[in-house]
Amino acid sequence: MSADIHLSGLSGSVVHDAIVPARAPWLHHVAAGQTLRIVDLEGNQAVDFLLYSAEDDAERYSAQDTVAAQGNLFLRKGTVLRSNEGRPMMTIATTTVEYHDTIGGACSCESNTLRYGHHTKAEHACVENFLEANLLEGRGKRDIVSNINFFMNVPVEPDGSLGIVDGISAPGLSVDLRAEMDVIVVVSNCPQINNPCNGFNPTPVRMIVAA
Amino acid sequence: MTANLANPMAARDHARGMAGKVAEAMPVLPPVAVDLPDGVSSDDLLWEETIASGGYATRRLARGARLRLIDLRGDACASLLVFNAELPTERLNVADTVKVQWNAYLGAGKLLLSDMGRVLMSFLEDGAGTHDSFCGTSNPGSNAAKYGNGANSGPTPSGRDRFLLGVAKHGLQRRDVHPCVNLFKGARIEADGRIVPQIGPFAPERSLTLRAEMDVIVVIANCPHVLDPRKDYSVTPLRATAWRGPITPTDDPVRTATPEGLRAFENVEDYFRR
Numbered sequence: 001m002s003a004d005i006h007l008s009g010l011s012g013s014v015v016h017d018a019i020v021p022a023r024a025p026w027l028h029h030v031a032a033g034q035t036l037r038i039v040d041l042e043g044n045q046a047v048d049f050l051l052y053s054a055e056d057d058a059e060r061y062s063a064q065d066t067v068a069a070q071g072n073l074f075l076r077k078g079t080v081l082r083s084n085e086g087r088p089m090m091t092i093a094t095t096t097v098e099y100h101d102t103i104g105g106a107c108s109c110e111s112n113t114l115r116y117g118h119h120t121k122a123e124h125a126c127v128e129n130f131l132e133a134n135l136l137e138g139r140g141k142r143d144i145v146s147n148i149n150f151f152m153n154v155p156v157e158p159d160g161s162l163g164i165v166d167g168i169s170a171p172g173l174s175v176d177l178r179a180e181m182d183v184i185v186v187v188s189n190c191p192q193i194n195n196p197c198n199g200f201n202p203t204p205v206r207m208i209v210a211a
Numbered sequence: 212m213t214a215n216l217a218n219p220m221a222a223r224d225h226a227r228g229m230a231g232k233v234a235e236a237m238p239v240l241p242p243v244a245v246d247l248p249d250g251v252s253s254d255d256l257l258w259e260e261t262i263a264s265g266g267y268a269t270r271r272l273a274r275g276a277r278l279r280l281i282d283l284r285g286d287a288c289a290s291l292l293v294f295n296a297e298l299p300t301e302r303l304n305v306a307d308t309v310k311v312q313w314n315a316y317l318g319a320g321k322l323l324l325s326d327m328g329r330v331l332m333s334f335l336e337d338g339a340g341t342h343d344s345f346c347g348t349s350n351p352g353s354n355a356a357k358y359g360n361g362a363n364s365g366p367t368p369s370g371r372d373r374f375l376l377g378v379a380k381h382g383l384q385r386r387d388v389h390p391c392v393n394l395f396k397g398a399r400i401e402a403d404g405r406i407v408p409q410i411g412p413f414a415p416e417r418s419l420t421l422r423a424e425m426d427v428i429v430v431i432a433n434c435p436h437v438l439d440p441r442k443d444y445s446v447t448p449l450r451a452t453a454w455r456g457p458i459t460p461t462d463d464p465v466r467t468a469t470p471e472g473l474r475a476f477e478n479v480e481d482y483f484r485r
Contacts, residue, residue, distance in 0.1 A: 064347025105306020110328030160316030
C-alpha cells in the first residue's frame with residue numbers, strides 16, 4: 001500500500017477529505033484547533049477563500065486588518081488571518097508555496113466585463129461560487145468581502161502597477177491553516193480562463209481537515 | 212445653574228441660548244463656501260461640513276455631484292466607504308478597484324469601482340498623492356492596544372467603529388462595513404510586499420475632488436491611519452464640500468482614459484438606461 005503523499009506531515013486524524021472539482025464552490029465548518037490543508041493538485045490553481053466566524057458570521061476575514069497587522073501584503077508561513085474585529089481566525093501553519101495573495105480579490109461576471117470585455121459576462125466566476133455557497137447558510141452579497149487567493153501571485157511594482165501574473169505554485173504544493181476559532185470556510189475553486197491565475201486551465205484541488 | 216434650569220422653560224431658554232455658536236467641526240446650513248472653483252455657482256452648493264478629528268460624517272450625493280475634501284491642517288485621514296444609494300448591497304470593491312485599473316495607487320483620473328463592475332466615483336483632482344487602498348482602518352482592538360481605548364464613547368475611537376455608526380444612519384449594519392480606502396494618508400508597497408505607510412504630517416490645505424458617477428452614499432471617518440507610528444492619537448480636522456455638477460459626458464477624459472474604465476462607465480450608463 002503506497003502512502004498518500006498529500007497527507008505527509010499532517011498530524012492528527014483526517015476528519016474530512018474532499019476533492020473540489022475545477023470551477024466549483026466548497027463550504028465547510030472547521031473547528032478551533034483543527035488544521036485545513038489545501039492541496040494544489042495540478043499546479044497554479046487559484047483557490048479563492050473567505051472565512052466567517054461560526055459563532056457570529058458578521059465577523060469575517062478581513063484582508064485589510066490582516067495585512068495592516070503584519071505590515072506586509074503577502075501571506076506567508078506564520079501569517080495570522082484576522083477578522084474585521086482584528087481577531088485571529090486561522091494561522092498559516094506551513095506552506096510549500098512562498099507566499100499567497102490577498103489583494104487581487106475574486107473574479108466576477110461584472111468585473112470580467114471590465115477586464116476582458118462584455119463577451120465574458122456569461123462565464124462562470126468566483127463571486128458566483130461565493131454567493132451560491134453563502135446562500136446555503138443565509139449569507140448574501142453583503143457578506144462577500146476581499147478574499148484570499150491561495151496559490152495566486154500578485155506582485156506590486158514600484159509605480160503601483162499590479163496584476164495577476166504566472167503563479168509560483170506547482171503540482172502537489174499545499175498550505176496548512178490552523179483554525180484559531182470555529183470558522184466557516186467558503187471557497188471558490190477559481191473558474192477563470194482569461195488570465196494566468198489558473199494557467200488558463202482550471203483544475204481540482206483537495207481539501208483535507210485533520211483534528 | 213441646576214436650580215435655574217429646574218423648569219422646562221428655563222431649560223428651553225438655556226438650550227436656545229446656544230444658537231449661533233460656532234465650532235471648528237460642524238456643518239454649515241445652508242452651505243456657504245467662499246472658495247468654490249471658477250465656474251461653480253454658490254447656488255449649486257450641496258454640503259459644507261468640517262469633520263472633527265476622530266469624527267465621521269455621511270452624505271448621500273447625486274450622480275454628477277462633486278465632493279471636495281481638504282486636509283485643513285495636514286494631518287487628516289479620510290477613510291472612505293461608498294455605496295450605491297439606490298441599492299446599497301452594491302458598494303466599493305477595493306480589490307476590483309486596484310485590479311481592474313492594473314495599479315494600486317489612487318490619484319487623479321483613477322476610479323473607485325463597485326462590486327458590480329461600475330464606477331461609483333472618480334478622482335477629478337488630487338493635490339495630495341498619498342492614498343492607501345490596502346491597510347483599511349483601525350478597529351477597537353488596535354486602538355485599545357495603541358492608545359488604551361478604542362471605543363466610540365472614548366477619546367480615541369477607531370475608524371471601524373465610526374463606520375459602524377455612519378452606515379447605521381443609512382439603515383445599514385455591521386456586515387455592510389466593507390474594506391475602505393484611506394485618502395491623504397498613503398501606503399507604498401516594497402517588492403517583498405512590505406507596506407511603507409506615508410503618514411506625514413503634510414502641508415496644510417491639500418485637497419482632492421471626487422465626482423459621483425452614480426447616486427452614492429459616502430461614509431467618511433477621520434481617525435489616525437491604522438499604521439500611524441505615533442503614540443498619541445494624532446489627527447486634524449477634515450473639510451468636506453460638495454456641489455452639483457453635470458453627469459459625465461461621453462467625451463470626458465476620465466471616462467475614456469482606459470478600455471477598462473470606459474467599460475465601467477458604459478456599465479453605469481446602462482444601469483441608468485431606464
